Amino acid sequence: MRTLLAWLGTLLLANLAHANPVALDGTEQWTMHSAEGREYRIMVSLPEGDVPWTGGYPVIYLLDGNAYFPALHAAKRAQDRLRGSILVAIGYPSDTPLDFERRAFDLSPPQPAERNTPPQGGQDLFLDFIEKRLMPQVNARFKVDQDQRSLVGHSFGGMFGVYALFTRPQLFQHVVAISPSLWWRDRYLMEPERAFTQKAHAGKLDLTHSSLTLLIGDREMPQEIQDARALQMRLQALSQYGLRSDFQVEPGEDHMSIPFRVSARVLDELISTRRF
Template identity: 55%
Template sequence: MKLFVSSLVFAGLVLMAGSGAAYADEPDVAAERQVTLDQTLEWTMQNQQGAVYRILISKPEGEVPYSGGYPVIYVLDGNAYFASLHEAKRAQEQFRQAIIVGIAYPGEAPHNFLRRSYDLSPPVAEEHNTPPQGGQDELLDFIEQSLMPAIAERFPVDANHQSLYGHSFGGMFAIYALFTRPELFNHIVAASPSLWWNNSYLLKHERDFSQQVEAGEVNAIHHSLSLVVADNDSLQNQQDASQLYQRLEDLSAYGLRSSFHKVEGEDHMSVPFVLESRVLKQLLGTRGG
């Protein structure tokens, strides 16, 4: 995969001691070229509505695990968060067998405001639909019906170890996925989720999910939700996430593991960039513990 950034590679002239001559294999001028992330792939896909996505793949390294397939982490806002997660994975040998799938948008912007506002949000009344919102089920359909099969065609995948990571609106979307399609992902990490959005619309889905788990209609065993906030997040963001964690604690009796963590010294936009190792440990170190 090639990132849309460039780097000046200053080879310079390496002088031989006492002679002033350059090594023959050293270029004598600076060369400019695109940076390439090793062990990555990229392709584009369209959803049923014709919207285009960049799919960024951090390839697994090493033998296929005993389960018969590699664990997979799907990352929302892949333009912003894929590269740092990929490099954190490769730098730590115990995580290299994982596949990381960045769900990204065309272009260079870290965050595509219009696309993510639609993809990661619930429908709203027409008078509030600026920017356009309401595409959360379209994105889940794309992930379930198109993207996951495409990954499974290319790599052996552990169907029982698939995770979703999102930040802000992405965290909100990841929790929506847990509540409405719990069979899709085993483990969720939601960083600074926007639980206040649209009059806390997720509360209804939370109640439905809890009732289904308690009634035995949803098997929560081997499922986990990790909630992370920054200590400089808004007070509402912090309280909403903490209270959600407290409410879901009762579902531990049915197998759902949940956790809450506050990161000191960070704010809403900085917190994802100090979470890479924590996310990998949560989702891979103890099978989503």
């Protein structure tokens, strides 16, 4: 009897080892490659219901999809008003929630050679992938409201979202930066911020329907909270050109817990935003 139980236990473990991964209802997954051959795992939370009166579904692009897609997908499907949207998460062919080497390259500015380990500096190539490869694929697959494109990123991803706003403001109408690493490389974002601000004052940018939301936990480093608050205060001057900026502190949350705490609020804010 003991031998039989041991054999059955071994058989059960073997079957579990070869079990298929859990599939989330209402989703699909693609594999895509950048122009340079880097592979990406694209996870899509499908829209539900009729196409909105605007003629297309709002679309939200999410960075670090391996880590954050399940939580945002669940939050989207839990409320009827959020289901009529598309969530496109960009991840990597990895079994880990955060692929530190890949995201270090995709989400960061160039580094001096002596500090370039792991390799960094691919943020413009990554933006090219999103703009020239991923977005056309999403547009071909779904009816998309081109006036309701948003980007959500956490930590390095939040830093990348701010960079995207400053350097390609036409790409996303709304950016949510959760705990953005504004301190990275001696606050390198200050330079593109100055260029962005100068273009706005010169009338060279259309910011009428643009927004940036900065979210941070109150248990994060005081300097990180201060940096995010200071950025939002500086950007308030651009409200005269239409840019809406917001700064929110989440009580009781730290750097790694806050993305999961604010999932439903982020989706609700982005999907409820109206252009007209």
